[in-house]
Amino acid sequence: xxxxKAVTLISFVVTIIILxxxxxxxxxxxxxxxxxxxxxxxxxxxYLMEAQExxxxxxxxxxxxxxxxxxxxxxxxEAGTRVKVPNNWVxxxxxxxxxxxxxxxxxxxxxxxxxxxxxxxxxxxxVPEGFYYVGGDIATGIVISDRKEDGYxxxxxxxxxxxxxxKLVGNQFVWIPCNENEYRKITWGKNGKGxxxxxxxxxxxxxxxxxxxxxxxxxxxxxxxxxxxATLDNTEGEEASFTYSVKFTGEKRLSxxxxxxxxxxxxxxxxxxxxxxxQEGSTLEIGENKSSGNVISKANAVPYYHSDYxxxxxxxxRMYQNDRYVKSALVTGTQWDIMLKYMKENGINVEGTxxxxxxxxxxxxxxxxxxxxAYARVxxxxxTEEFKKVPTTETTTANLKSSYVLLTTGSTENVxxxxxxxxxxxxxxWTNESAYYSGISYTSSSLYNTxxxxxxxFGGEYNDYTVCYRNYRYAPxxxxxxxxxxxLCIE
Numbered sequence: 001x002x003x004x005k006a007v008t009l010i011s012f013v014v015t016i017i018i019l020x021x022x023x024x025x026x027x028x029x030x031x032x033x034x035x036x037x038x039x040x041x042x043x044x045x046x047y048l049m050e051a052q053e054x055x056x057x058x059x060x061x062x063x064x065x066x067x068x069x070x071x072x073x074x075x076x077x078e079a080g081t082r083v084k085v086p087n088n089w090v091x092x093x094x095x096x097x098x099x100x101x102x103x104x105x106x107x108x109x110x111x112x113x114x115x116x117x118x119x120x121x122x123x124x125x126x127v128p129e130g131f132y133y134v135g136g137d138i139a140t141g142i143v144i145s146d147r148k149e150d151g152y153x154x155x156x157x158x159x160x161x162x163x164x165x166x167k168l169v170g171n172q173f174v175w176i177p178c179n180e181n182e183y184r185k186i187t188w189g190k191n192g193k194g195x196x197x198x199x200x201x202x203x204x205x206x207x208x209x210x211x212x213x214x215x216x217x218x219x220x221x222x223x224x225x226x227x228x229x230a231t232l233d234n235t236e237g238e239e240a241s242f243t244y245s246v247k248f249t250g251e252k253r254l255s256x257x258x259x260x261x262x263x264x265x266x267x268x269x270x271x272x273x274x275x276x277x278x279q280e281g282s283t284l285e286i287g288e289n290k291s292s293g294n295v296i297s298k299a300n301a302v303p304y305y306h307s308d309y310x311x312x313x314x315x316x317x318r319m320y321q322n323d324r325y326v327k328s329a330l331v332t333g334t335q336w337d338i339m340l341k342y343m344k345e346n347g348i349n350v351e352g353t354x355x356x357x358x359x360x361x362x363x364x365x366x367x368x369x370x371x372x373x374a375y376a377r378v379x380x381x382x383x384t385e386e387f388k389k390v391p392t393t394e395t396t397t398a399n400l401k402s403s404y405v406l407l408t409t410g411s412t413e414n415v416x417x418x419x420x421x422x423x424x425x426x427x428x429x430w431t432n433e434s435a436y437y438s439g440i441s442y443t444s445s446s447l448y449n450t451x452x453x454x455x456x457x458f459g460g461e462y463n464d465y466t467v468c469y470r471n472y473r474y475a476p477x478x479x480x481x482x483x484x485x486x487x488l489c490i491e
């Protein structure tokens with residue numbers, strides 16, 4: 001029994017010693033130089049320091065982004081003034097850099113594709129990098145150009161007047177403000193042709209392509225002019241000479257006389273495929289790609305008439321396909337509606353009335369005055385004469401008409417509203433909005449897709465085809481009175 005007790009006592013002492021050793025180790029691990037608490041404190045301090053450094057980097061980047069001296073935008077800030085870029089307009093991303101000693105350091109990178117200007121009345125408007133504010137405000141229409149020579153910082157004056165439009169050398173676009181909640185298609189009241197509120201049964205689904213842009217920037221840019229293929233060179237003399245931005249195979253030119261192709265039985269539709277541009281990969285058998293170059297959005301330009309839907313889509317896409325900061329696309333049906341809403345809110349008649357003073361655009365029943373640029377007569381079958389300079393002795397379209405008259409872009413101040421030209425009349429303009437014909441949708445067929453055109457043309461009367469009217473045609477139609485307009489998509 002004494003032996004058993006002795007063994008138990010020794011075991012107890014050994015256990016006590018082991019426990020003391022373990023306790024010492026635990027205390028050392030917790031409170032020593034490499035202890036858990038010390039490590040936790042160091043980790044916390046390091047995190048706080050890195051967070052502070054990260055915030056400092058962001059502050060420096062934001063300061064650089066706003067050039068360190070851009071003012072806040074207020075109700076009193078003059079339109080066109082550079083202002084601070086809203087934080088939600090920039091993208092913040094980490095950039096991990098390995099230093100010489102092997103450490104990996106996180107640097108914050110702030111990137112954006114726009115700078116900010118005041119639109120007046122406290123409205124902040126994005127201007128894509130590579131574009132420049134020309135003039136105007138939120139109440140008159142803000143105009144930008146892709147050429148620095150046109151910018152306010154170069155000219156030191158608002159260049160949006162009709163007289164100054166000819167002095168601008170770049171492609172121009174107008175800002176259309178709207179927010180995400182109001183970005184919806186609109187069924188307009190009297191949409192032309194009697195009391196029927198629309199001519200075509202149209203797709204009421206609002207496109208999603210522009211949602212991110214609308215949500216982020218509160219609007220979009222639309223071409224100031226109908227898409228053009230050539231610009232009138234000289235402003236003096238009787239001869240009309242053009243600089244071509246789009247070239248067609250076989251040296252075809254839309255500024256020359258354009259006859260109806262012999263194989264066409266219906267003179268006004270399926271009319272002329274010498275001027276088509278097909279999307280890459282298109283399986284459409286008719287109208288192969290016959291155009292090269294980019295369309296323009298400038299004054300005194302021959303508009304891209306004889307356009308089918310596929311040409312409108314392809315040439316719109318091609319305009320800025322290689323730009324880092326913007327892309328271009330055909331105007332959507334929703335964009336057209338929101339543009340009209342913006343006009344209406346500024347007192348412009350977009351739904352059509354019988355009052356002559358409210359009618360505007362190049363139509364058969366409106367005599368336009370103060371013309372400039374060039375014109376082409378169109379006969380009753382749809383064939384066009386050569387574009388000729390508007391004679392200085394004749395000032396109205398009534399003096400020029402034999403049956404119809406197609407005008408170069410921005411021909412008179414009579415067709416200008418909110419710094420946009422030819423929205424009403426001159427050419428029907430394709431949109432990407434789908435249509436339904438006789439209750440049957442053709443959107444599943446590559447040949448008979450049916451799409452909506454807007455804005456009326458030189459071949460109709462204002463009362464019948466107002467700017468909000470929805471016309472519909474098969475996508476492969478080429479037509480003397482069919483053109484299009486380009487919209488910008490800010491990246």
